[in-house]
Amino acid sequence: MTETMQTLRALQKKLYAFQFALNVIDYDAQTAAPSESYAGRGEALEVLSGIQYSLIADPALPALLEKARSEALGEQEAAEVAELQRMYDETSKIPAQEYAAFVKLTTAAINAWEKAKAASDFSLFAPYLEQIVDYRRRTAAYFDPDKAPYDVWLDKYEKGLDMAQCDAFFAQLKAVIQPLVKQIVEKGAAIPSDFLNTTWPLEAQRKLSRMVMERMGIDAGHCQLGESEHPFTTEFYKGDVRITTHYHEDDMASNLYSVIHEGGHALYELHIADRLQYTCLSGGASMGLHESQSRLCENYLGRSLGFIKNLWPQLTALFPDQLAGVTPEAFYKAVNQCQPSLIRTEADEVTYCLHIMVRYELEKRLMDGSLAVKDLPAAWNAQMKELLGVEVPDDAHGVLQDIHWACGDMGYFPSYALGTAYGAQMMAQMRKTLDVDALLEAGDWVPITRWLEERVWQYGKEKSPAWLLQNACGAAFDPKYYTDYLVEKYSAIYQL
Amino acid sequence: MTETMQTLRALQKKLYAFQFALNVIDYDAQTAAPSESYAGRGEALEVLSGIQYSLIADPALPALLEKARSEALGEQEAAEVAELQRMYDETSKIPAQEYAAFVKLTTAAINAWEKAKAASDFSLFAPYLEQIVDYRRRTAAYFDPDKAPYDVWLDKYEKGLDMAQCDAFFAQLKAVIQPLVKQIVEKGAAIPSDFLNTTWPLEAQRKLSRMVMERMGIDAGHCQLGESEHPFTTEFYKGDVRITTHYHEDDMASNLYSVIHEGGHALYELHIADRLQYTCLSGGASMGLHESQSRLCENYLGRSLGFIKNLWPQLTALFPDQLAGVTPEAFYKAVNQCQPSLIRTEADEVTYCLHIMVRYELEKRLMDGSLAVKDLPAAWNAQMKELLGVEVPDDAHGVLQDIHWACGDMGYFPSYALGTAYGAQMMAQMRKTLDVDALLEAGDWVPITRWLEERVWQYGKEKSPAWLLQNACGAAFDPKYYTDYLVEKYSAIYQL
Numbered sequence: 001m002t003e004t005m006q007t008l009r010a011l012q013k014k015l016y017a018f019q020f021a022l023n024v025i026d027y028d029a030q031t032a033a034p035s036e037s038y039a040g041r042g043e044a045l046e047v048l049s050g051i052q053y054s055l056i057a058d059p060a061l062p063a064l065l066e067k068a069r070s071e072a073l074g075e076q077e078a079a080e081v082a083e084l085q086r087m088y089d090e091t092s093k094i095p096a097q098e099y100a101a102f103v104k105l106t107t108a109a110i111n112a113w114e115k116a117k118a119a120s121d122f123s124l125f126a127p128y129l130e131q132i133v134d135y136r137r138r139t140a141a142y143f144d145p146d147k148a149p150y151d152v153w154l155d156k157y158e159k160g161l162d163m164a165q166c167d168a169f170f171a172q173l174k175a176v177i178q179p180l181v182k183q184i185v186e187k188g189a190a191i192p193s194d195f196l197n198t199t200w201p202l203e204a205q206r207k208l209s210r211m212v213m214e215r216m217g218i219d220a221g222h223c224q225l226g227e228s229e230h231p232f233t234t235e236f237y238k239g240d241v242r243i244t245t246h247y248h249e250d251d252m253a254s255n256l257y258s259v260i261h262e263g264g265h266a267l268y269e270l271h272i273a274d275r276l277q278y279t280c281l282s283g284g285a286s287m288g289l290h291e292s293q294s295r296l297c298e299n300y301l302g303r304s305l306g307f308i309k310n311l312w313p314q315l316t317a318l319f320p321d322q323l324a325g326v327t328p329e330a331f332y333k334a335v336n337q338c339q340p341s342l343i344r345t346e347a348d349e350v351t352y353c354l355h356i357m358v359r360y361e362l363e364k365r366l367m368d369g370s371l372a373v374k375d376l377p378a379a380w381n382a383q384m385k386e387l388l389g390v391e392v393p394d395d396a397h398g399v400l401q402d403i404h405w406a407c408g409d410m411g412y413f414p415s416y417a418l419g420t421a422y423g424a425q426m427m428a429q430m431r432k433t434l435d436v437d438a439l440l441e442a443g444d445w446v447p448i449t450r451w452l453e454e455r456v457w458q459y460g461k462e463k464s465p466a467w468l469l470q471n472a473c474g475a476a477f478d479p480k481y482y483t484d485y486l487v488e489k490y491s492a493i494y495q496l
Numbered sequence: 497m498t499e500t501m502q503t504l505r506a507l508q509k510k511l512y513a514f515q516f517a518l519n520v521i522d523y524d525a526q527t528a529a530p531s532e533s534y535a536g537r538g539e540a541l542e543v544l545s546g547i548q549y550s551l552i553a554d555p556a557l558p559a560l561l562e563k564a565r566s567e568a569l570g571e572q573e574a575a576e577v578a579e580l581q582r583m584y585d586e587t588s589k590i591p592a593q594e595y596a597a598f599v600k601l602t603t604a605a606i607n608a609w610e611k612a613k614a615a616s617d618f619s620l621f622a623p624y625l626e627q628i629v630d631y632r633r634r635t636a637a638y639f640d641p642d643k644a645p646y647d648v649w650l651d652k653y654e655k656g657l658d659m660a661q662c663d664a665f666f667a668q669l670k671a672v673i674q675p676l677v678k679q680i681v682e683k684g685a686a687i688p689s690d691f692l693n694t695t696w697p698l699e700a701q702r703k704l705s706r707m708v709m710e711r712m713g714i715d716a717g718h719c720q721l722g723e724s725e726h727p728f729t730t731e732f733y734k735g736d737v738r739i740t741t742h743y744h745e746d747d748m749a750s751n752l753y754s755v756i757h758e759g760g761h762a763l764y765e766l767h768i769a770d771r772l773q774y775t776c777l778s779g780g781a782s783m784g785l786h787e788s789q790s791r792l793c794e795n796y797l798g799r800s801l802g803f804i805k806n807l808w809p810q811l812t813a814l815f816p817d818q819l820a821g822v823t824p825e826a827f828y829k830a831v832n833q834c835q836p837s838l839i840r841t842e843a844d845e846v847t848y849c850l851h852i853m854v855r856y857e858l859e860k861r862l863m864d865g866s867l868a869v870k871d872l873p874a875a876w877n878a879q880m881k882e883l884l885g886v887e888v889p890d891d892a893h894g895v896l897q898d899i900h901w902a903c904g905d906m907g908y909f910p911s912y913a914l915g916t917a918y919g920a921q922m923m924a925q926m927r928k929t930l931d932v933d934a935l936l937e938a939g940d941w942v943p944i945t946r947w948l949e950e951r952v953w954q955y956g957k958e959k960s961p962a963w964l965l966q967n968a969c970g971a972a973f974d975p976k977y978y979t980d981y982l983v984e985k986y987s988a989i990y991q992l
Binding site for chain 1: 512513517521527528531532533535537542543547715718737773774
């Protein structure tokens, strides 16, 4: 390895250490920290992210990267240099003080959001969201003053994505999903699901979480489950991945599918190649790719009849009274009911992307300035009515349900829908060589996870999302796999 | 504030942020991390502690401190400068690489210790302890090549402490404690405690923990309780203090008194003056002072009859079957039984310091080279036999019981005994103006904690341990308060 690359490796190790610290602090804040402890955490994060900033926005870095490019580089080294260049370009454009102040702002915003959600009072969160929207609108100009701010941020979460593509993608989904929902509501066979509305003891739910993680092949020595208000995944490094869930005594499906969803994220991180450890190429390729894996596990694997059949002996042992007289088939249908509802994370597969479209439309308007933060709750409720036909009873079940905006993210949500569609295309390809249903029924996830590891997971950020998708599917992205899947699955369930 | 002081304040803020990150990472490692995750954590800690080192061992710092001293300084500013000077002197003497490598070593050592303790196999831990002992022996010479290594480290934990003082202190304790134990064993009235040997459901124990923290006046908004192998306290800043406990289904006293002990540490940190926040003067004054507060809460308050009487309605509501027919007086006597035993953290007040003496003697010999790590288990067992008269059945209940050596600490243990004696002297002084027993029985901890806050807690590291002790007690340290207390309390309990 050249001396230049050695210097760059040392820098990457430093960046790794800071990201490790920031991620642990964030994980702790969401799972263990006392409720009033954010002030000092914000002070610490401001300092640490300030130093992290100065490491990556170092004015000497471009010359070093230029030098590295002039030397003979291996494939991985070239990818490291390219990624460092991208990080430099993105970071150095935001002044250091603004960067650090934003980290501090989001620490306070998350705290305010938690309180606002608990009190179902948007006004507690609004002043923070105003600052976040202002920051995102203002700083977008540092990257491209001629580009619409929202296009700048969409591109950051998913390289190359813009509003024109999103509009087309969502229009394609809407054209299939809205008629499908209408058909289901008007003509679908009734699905009995009353048995889900009972009490599910938390200790048994906790045991179920561990069983499911084991079934998925998640190594407990490197991945543990915590509890937080909003389920999430974070990776400190490939040897230490954390997922969280939230238990509800009156709803077992919520935890079950949160664990499988976050478990999908975890499997991705746990299987990134060792050679990428401590470099800037560790971690998933993009938000969309990451969501493709979590949504794939949650829906295409976890909500399949085969998986439920396999889990049935353990499920009924944990919940003998609750599931007395219930068949795996009835449970399968009940957890796949299509029902326009209020909460995104608990939405069924058919209506899920409509929830994303609500957020996409609102983010678009917040970013172009046509919607003020103070008017957001009313706009949210109107969008929910228009796209899903539901009345939002309060902000906790409406505009305050997601943590993303409090974290400062604007433009993240579309990647959930994109990822869901990526995943459908991967599954279609996987099914050409694997009998996925039989494997799930046998509880054998290994061939499935190996398929994904070989084609996607191992590469981390070394390859682009488009390359990975092409590599996995043998074709460019096409949302039709996803809409076809929905129509086929739900026509069968609802006997349309 | 002068420009120099402003620069020094900025440095202190940076040091705060790094310590915050290191403490969160450590807390997470002990409470939440997956079992096989230490490798990447060690890499991150090596980098972060390396940068922390370079901040405090900055060659430009002495001149800056000199300049600050030449300017007009307030009392707190002068104390900050003195503390920064002390930190510089201590840190800069250890080469950067050795400092960072040691942090990495202890990360691996803690992991090895956990496994060794679980397997009760000292050989799994020995290679790490050898390196730790070697480091402590070798690096002591950087501070004073003419001083015995153990004297160097004793002084680091408790300013001015050395083996001569420890020998005299422990001899004074031994002269009272050993005859007292003998009297109790030979002539003491029998204390019925069979009722403790039953099953104590964990959920009720968890509720008890929260009740006790509330009774102590610990603000849940700024202090939360976690679970770990070994109970401990850590402070991220005065607004975020964490304590941990370990639950045993067959032993409720273990958790009860762990929570009160760690709660004492927490109260100290939570009450350090706001003006010291984010400076190097936040945090307790010394290990001895810190242990004085935790042991004071655990023993002089928590093991009192008044406290138990006050807690009784809640205790019996949580454990109605277990405590049926038991009186507060019987419970008081049972949790104050004197019984030479194996585990330090669960030892009674009389024999506790004998456990410390075992460790003190062994550390002395490890540090002077007369005891090899491989011979440590046998030496431990021999010391336990000699001082406490007990046979050690295995390493888990012997040499592997404490985490301290794995953390790299050598010379910490004596501060537990010193702190215990400091606390007794403070209590004697407090009793001159407060009716402590009546307050405890009424559940009113406020006058007690205020007394301690005013005299000790608020000052953080601004004042020396000796100043604080004098301030609280109106006299210099005298271990006689402690031995008098033991003789009085235990003569009454055992009707000697």
